[in-house]
Amino acid sequence: MTCFRALLLACAAALPGCGALLSEGTGAAAGIGSASLAEAVGASAAATTGIGIGVQAGARAGLQYAQRRTHRSAQLRLAxxxxxxxxxxxxxxxxxxxxxLQPDEAGEVAVTRQISAGTxxxxxxxxSVVEPESRRFYTATVCRDGTIWRWASAEPATERWGSLQ
Known part of the structure; x- marks a missing residue:
């Protein structure tokens, strides 16, 4: 895990394009870390494989969690x-x-329709998301939750509803 932490810190100091490096490097860092751990405990080949798979899965899950939080941050800003x-x-x-983990983003947002019934x-x-030489356009829905506007499209809802979306 020490190698993964070093990779994460190096990327945090680098340019935002490091997200791709983190995605690809997570498995490699997990492999190096698990090999070191297996060697330290004198594990057999089967144990080394098990440790490697477990560490790699944990590293990927951690990276995916951080990426979801990054996406949620952008969605809350838009809302x-x-x-x-x-x-x-x-x-x-x-x-x-x-x-x-992702580059900073900016653009414009326009409301195209209001949907209200009761509460x-x-x-x-x-x-839009502005890129150096172009703009990308997307649609979404945001809803009021008390005094806060929140993203209401399927992406965050899958966290709550699982496979029902």
Whole structure:
């Protein structure tokens, strides 16, 4: 795990493009760490394989968790920017990631439709993500949760609903 931590710290200090390196390097770092652990305990080949698979799975799960949190951060920023807008209004949005698993993102968000019934207050949005030479466009839904606007598209809901989505 020491190698994985060193890789993570090196990437945190590097440019945001390090996300791809982390994705590819997680398995390699886990393999190196598990080999060191297996050697330290004098494990057999079968035990070394088991340790390697377990460490690699744990490292990947940790990286995927960090990536989900990064995505959630961007989604919350977008929802917060879109929440106060009326249909047809446009605002800027941006997110600066503290750990550069993904590059910082920015663009514009517009509300295209309001969906309200009783206490349900949602908005359909179109947003852009600006890249150096182009813009990508996406659609999503955000809903009010008390005083906070939250992302309401399927991605975060799968965390709560599992395979029902």
């Amino acid at each position: 917060a920017a879109a929440g106060p807008l009326e249909v047809g209004e446009v605002a800027n949005w941006a997110v600066d990631h503290t750990i550069p 349900l207050d949602c908005k359909e949005i179109v947003f």
